[in-house]
Structure formats: structure tokens, C-alpha cells
Amino acid sequence: MSFQNPVFIPGPTNIPEAIRKACDMPTLDHRSPAFARMFRPAVEGVRRVLKMEGGEVIILPSTGTGGWEAAVSNTLSAGDTVLAARFGMFSHRWIDLCQRHGLNVQIIETPWGEGAPLDRIEAALRADTAGKIRAVLATHNETATGVRSDIAGIRRAMDAAGHGAMLFVDGVSSIGSMPFEMAAWGVDIAVAGSQKGFMLPAGLAILGVSDKALAAMEGATLPRTFFDFRDMLKSYAGGGYPYTPAVGLIAGLAKSVEMLEDEGLENVYARHARLAGGVRAAVTAWGMRPYAAHESLYSETVTAVKVPDGCNGTDLVKLAADKYGVAFGVGLGEVAGKVFRIGHLGMLTDVMVLAGLATAEMCMADLGWKVALGSGVAAAQQHFRGTAGALALAAE
Numbered sequence: 001m002s003f004q005n006p007v008f009i010p011g012p013t014n015i016p017e018a019i020r021k022a023c024d025m026p027t028l029d030h031r032s033p034a035f036a037r038m039f040r041p042a043v044e045g046v047r048r049v050l051k052m053e054g055g056e057v058i059i060l061p062s063t064g065t066g067g068w069e070a071a072v073s074n075t076l077s078a079g080d081t082v083l084a085a086r087f088g089m090f091s092h093r094w095i096d097l098c099q100r101h102g103l104n105v106q107i108i109e110t111p112w113g114e115g116a117p118l119d120r121i122e123a124a125l126r127a128d129t130a131g132k133i134r135a136v137l138a139t140h141n142e143t144a145t146g147v148r149s150d151i152a153g154i155r156r157a158m159d160a161a162g163h164g165a166m167l168f169v170d171g172v173s174s175i176g177s178m179p180f181e182m183a184a185w186g187v188d189i190a191v192a193g194s195q196k197g198f199m200l201p202a203g204l205a206i207l208g209v210s211d212k213a214l215a216a217m218e219g220a221t222l223p224r225t226f227f228d229f230r231d232m233l234k235s236y237a238g239g240g241y242p243y244t245p246a247v248g249l250i251a252g253l254a255k256s257v258e259m260l261e262d263e264g265l266e267n268v269y270a271r272h273a274r275l276a277g278g279v280r281a282a283v284t285a286w287g288m289r290p291y292a293a294h295e296s297l298y299s300e301t302v303t304a305v306k307v308p309d310g311c312n313g314t315d316l317v318k319l320a321a322d323k324y325g326v327a328f329g330v331g332l333g334e335v336a337g338k339v340f341r342i343g344h345l346g347m348l349t350d351v352m353v354l355a356g357l358a359t360a361e362m363c364m365a366d367l368g369w370k371v372a373l374g375s376g377v378a379a380a381q382q383h384f385r386g387t388a389g390a391l392a393l394a395a396e
């Protein structure tokens with residue numbers, strides 16, 4: 001029965017029925033025109049979701065991690081320098097991946113709970129008078145801590161420093177849920193995955209690649225085969241794929257974009273902001289707070305709830321799964337036990353979020369935490385009551 005419950009993990013997210021149906025299809029010859037007819041709308045749809053101008057969309061059978069690897073291996077060479085701030089598990093993993101590829105990562109160590117530090121990024125770029133830094137890596141939404149970074153601000157810092165590096169952005173837990181402006185922000189590679197804002201099963205890495213990054217591809221010497229953009233683009237030109245594509249997932253991706261656009265991207269973003277507001281109202285009513293260091297950093301897709309001293313966030317996550325059949329996210333790395341995470345992205349409504357908050361409260365009571373049953377739910381109810389009208393108007 002627990003399969004009836006929505007998940008409240010920050011990915012994979014709940015899969016809408018219409019997307020499950022779109023993925024479920026008979027075998028289709030990927031060298032036939034029928035595949036091209038399905039593939040093009042998916043590619044063009046992703047281009048609109050990312051707000052791209054020029055460049056190419058690349059869709060790989062992989063996950064977000066493969067998207068990171070594809071971004072660096074297609075554009076850089078061993079020994080190249082990249083600049084990255086580390087402030088959570090996901091920014092850390094991308095840095096680790098770069099190091100394992102023989103890149104020289106100039107790391108800006110930043111406390112977990114903070115976002116990308118614009119002033120230190122600008123200072124590092126100004127200090128790089130030899131122009132060694134080839135790319136700036138940024139994690140738009142640090143899923144481990146529920147922190148959003150200011151990508152437009154990073155672009156401004158790069159421009160202020162007069163630095164010509166490329167800007168690579170991990171948007172795996174933000175794209176399709178939070179405003180993302182690839183062209184306006186001057187993003188050279190945007191990385192997304194199928195199982196978060198796109199509400200699909202895991203299995204696709206989805207990338208937007210700018211013309212500047214495509215030009216860098218020609219001189220890049222890091223080894224790549226499966227992820228080679230050049231092979232992809234050559235096959236795309238004929239409406240095909242260099243190897244067997246994940247046809248069902250691509251059909252689902254076209255459906256996903258259709259659903260996002262039917263709701264309207266602005267409405268999708270507003271819905272996520274509203275759900276996040278309700279979750280944060282509950283967290284405050286519990287006498288807790290988000291792990292993010294400042295309000296301006298609060299993520300609209302995931303809240304890492306800092307648990308009181310003497311409490312263990314992992315206990316809550318385990319109990320919710322075992323007793324109530326509901327999934328929340330555990331704290332990762334440095335914040336293991338110190339937080340539990342509520343994912344509020346993808347196919348969620350205010351009504352579903354209230355169920356998740358109620359379940360979290362039952363677990364807190366079961367664990368003997370000092371939280372009154374219903375306190376967070378009531379705060380979220382007030383938030384949702386107060387904002388419902390605005391949402392209905394926006395949807396008209």
C-alpha cells in the first residue's frame with residue numbers, strides 16, 4: 001500500500017500517470033523516421049525549458065552524474081584548471097569527478113549552508129591574469145543543504161572580472177522547477193537529469209550546450225566515447241542516435257515538456273515557490289529552521305531541516321519509511337543526522353505536501369521530539385490558504 005504514497009525525496013520525484021503511460025510503449029526502431037518524429041519535439045522542448053539561444057541540446061542515456069562527466073570531458077583537456085566552490089555533497093562530487101579526470105580544480109571552500117560566494121569567485125578570476133581558468137563550475141541548487149546559488153550573479157562576477165572562462169551549471173535539482181535562464185545568464189553548459197523536475201524515471205542526462213562550449217569541444221582532448229558530443233551531433237543531423245537510445249524515456253521527456261508548458265513554466269515556478277513556503281512555515285512552527293544560512297539562499301525544491309540537538313534526522317527518515325511507508329531524504333556527508341530533507345519538487349500539490357508534513361510530525365512524536373502534532377501542518381495550511389487565490393489567478 002505504501003506505493004500509493006507520494007515520495008518527499010529530492011529526486012527521483014513522483015511520476016505523473018501521463019508520463020508513465022508515455023514511457024510505456026512497444027519497441028520502436030530507433031533508425032526509423034518514427035523515432036526522429038518523437039525525438040525532435042523532446043529536444044526542442046528542452047531548449048525552451050532551458051531558455052536557450054543557439055547551441056545544442058544533448059540527451060544521453062545516463063544520469064546527472066554522467067551529465068557532469070560529459071560536460072567536462074567534451075570541452076576540457078587533462079591539466080586544465082576549473083574553478084568551483086564546494087558547499088555540499090553535490091558540489092563536492094562534481095569536483096571529485098573533475099579531479100579524477102586529471103583536471104586541476106581550484107576549490108573555493110565554503111561552509112555548508114552557504115551558496116556560491118560571488119565575491120570570492122570574482123576575486124579568483126581577477127587574480128587569474130594568465131587566463132588559466134577554463135571553466136567555472138556552479139551547483140545551482142545544492143540538494144544536500146537546500147541552498148540555491150545565484151547563477152546570474154556568477155555571470156555578473158565573471159563579466160566584472162573580464163574573464164573569458166566558460167560557465168558550467170549543475171541544474172539537476174532546479175531545472176524545470178525553479179527559474180533557469182541559460183541564454184540570459186550566459187551559461188555554457190547546463191546539466192539536468194530526467195528524474196527530478198522532468199518527473200521521469202532516472203535514465204537520461206539532459207544537457208544544454210552553448211556555441212562557445214561547442215567550439216571548445218574541437219580542441220578538448222580528455223578521452224570520451226560514449227559521451228562524445230561530436231558523435232551525437234553527427235547522428236542528430238540525420239534524426240538519429242549513435243547507439244541505441246532510451247526510446248521510452250525520450251517519449252516520456254516529450255510528454256514532460258508538454259505538461260510543464262501546459263501548466264506554464266512561470267506557473268510551475270510559482271507552484272514550487274508556494275509549496276516551499278508552506279514547508280518552511282511548518283519548519284518554523286516546529287521550532288526548527290532550514291539548514292540554509294540565509295533566507296535568500298532557500299531552495300524552492302528541497303528543504304534540509306536542521307533537527308534539534310539530541311535528535312537524529314536519519315531516525316526520522318528510517319521511521320517514516322518503516323512505519324508509514326513515506327520517503328524523506330537523509331542528511332548526506334557533513335550533515336548526516338543533523339538534518340532530514342523534504343523534497344518538494346516535481347508532481348506535487350499543496351494537498352500532497354500537507355500529507356508529508358503530517359507524516360513527519362507523526363514520526364517526531366513517535367521519536368519523542370518536542371513537537372505538537374498538527375503545528376507544522378496548521379502553519380502550512382495557513383500559508384496555502386493565503387496564497388491559493390493568487391495561484392488560481394496565475395493559472396487562468
Ligand SMILES: *Cc1c(COP(=O)(O)O)cnc(C)c1O
Binds near residue numbers: 064142170171173193
Ligand atoms: C540528483 C543530483 C545530481 C545527479 O545525480 P544522479 O543520481 O547522477 O542523477 C547532481 N546534482 C544535483 C544537484 C542533484 O540533485
